[in-house]
Amino acid sequence: MHNEAIGVFDSGLGGLTAVREILETMPNENIVYFGDTGRVPYGSKSNETISKYAIQDARFLKKMGVKMIVAACGTVSSVAPDLTEELGMPYTGVVYPTCYTAVRTTKNGRIGVIGTAATIASHSYKNRIREKHPEYTVVEQACPLYVPLVENGMTDPDDEIVRLVVKRYMAVMKENDVDTIILGCTHYPLLSEAIRREMGDGVTLIDSGKETAIYTKKILEENGLLRTDSGETEARFFVSDTPADFEKYAGLFLRRNIHNHVQQINIEEY
Numbered sequence: 001m002h003n004e005a006i007g008v009f010d011s012g013l014g015g016l017t018a019v020r021e022i023l024e025t026m027p028n029e030n031i032v033y034f035g036d037t038g039r040v041p042y043g044s045k046s047n048e049t050i051s052k053y054a055i056q057d058a059r060f061l062k063k064m065g066v067k068m069i070v071a072a073c074g075t076v077s078s079v080a081p082d083l084t085e086e087l088g089m090p091y092t093g094v095v096y097p098t099c100y101t102a103v104r105t106t107k108n109g110r111i112g113v114i115g116t117a118a119t120i121a122s123h124s125y126k127n128r129i130r131e132k133h134p135e136y137t138v139v140e141q142a143c144p145l146y147v148p149l150v151e152n153g154m155t156d157p158d159d160e161i162v163r164l165v166v167k168r169y170m171a172v173m174k175e176n177d178v179d180t181i182i183l184g185c186t187h188y189p190l191l192s193e194a195i196r197r198e199m200g201d202g203v204t205l206i207d208s209g210k211e212t213a214i215y216t217k218k219i220l221e222e223n224g225l226l227r228t229d230s231g232e233t234e235a236r237f238f239v240s241d242t243p244a245d246f247e248k249y250a251g252l253f254l255r256r257n258i259h260n261h262v263q264q265i266n267i268e269e270y
C-alpha cells in the first residue's frame with residue numbers, strides 16, 4: 001500500500017534531476033511534479049518572494065494527495081522555512097542530505113559550493129557544514145548564468161559558451177584547491193560533464209538531487225510510507241506556464257519522453 005505519490009517541486013526543470021534519482025532509488029513510487037515555469041528563476045528573487053512561492057508550490061502538491069513533499073530546489077531549501085508543520089506531512093529540502101554526503105567525501109577538508117545567488121547569499125550549505133566541521137574550508141560561488149543555460153538546453157560540454165561560463169565560475173574552486181564540489185542547485189547536474197572537464201578527475205561532484213533521493217527513501221521508510229506493492233506506476237507533471245518548452249527539455253533531465261503528460265495550472269490559486 002501507500003500508493004500515494006511523492007510530491008516534488010522546483011522553479012522549473014531542475015527538480016527533474018531529483019525525480020530521476022527518486023525513480024532510480026524507488027522504482028515503485030508514483031510522482032507528482034510541479035515546475036514553476038511561469039516564475040522561474042527563483043535564485044535571483046528575494047527571500048520573501050521565494051518563501052511565498054515555496055508555500056504555494058507545496059500547497060498545490062498537498063492538494064494532489066501526495067504522502068511526502070520534496071523541495072527539489074537548492075534555493076527554496078536555503079531560504080524558505082521548513083514546511084513540515086504547516087503541511088502536516090514529511091517534507092525535505094536538499095541542503096541537509098547533500099552536506100551529509102559532502103563532509104564524508106572530502107579528504108582535504110576543502111569543499112566548494114556552487115548555487116544560485118540567493119542560495120550562496122544565505123550560506124546555507126556552508127553553515128550546515130561548519131556546524132559539524134568548523135575546521136573545514138568552504139568556498140562559495142554563485143553561478144547565476146547556469147540556470148538560464150540549462151533551462152535553454154545549453155549543456156553540451158563542447159559548446160564554447162558553456163565551456164567559458166564554467167571556466168569563469170570554477171576559477172575560484174581551482175585557486176582554493178577544493179577536492180569536493182556541492183552542486184547546490186538541482187539544475188547543475190546537467191552541467192556536470194562540463195564542470196568535471198574543467199576541474200579534473202581529482203574533484204568529486206556531489207549531486208543534490210541524488211543525495212535527496214536517498215534521504216527521501218529513508219524518511220519514507222521511517223514513517224512506514226514506502227510503497228510495498230509493485231503495481232503500475234505513474235508520474236504526473238504540472239507547470240505554471242505553457243507545457244511546450246518543459247516537454248521539450250524534460251527528456252534531457254529524465255532521459256525519457258513525457259509528451260502529453262504535462263498540464264498547466266494557475267499556481268496563484270494556492
Ligand code: DGL
Nearest residue numbers: 014041042043074075186
Ligand atoms: N533548481 C533551483 C535550485 O536548485 C532553482 C534555480 C532557480 O530557479 O534560480 O536552486
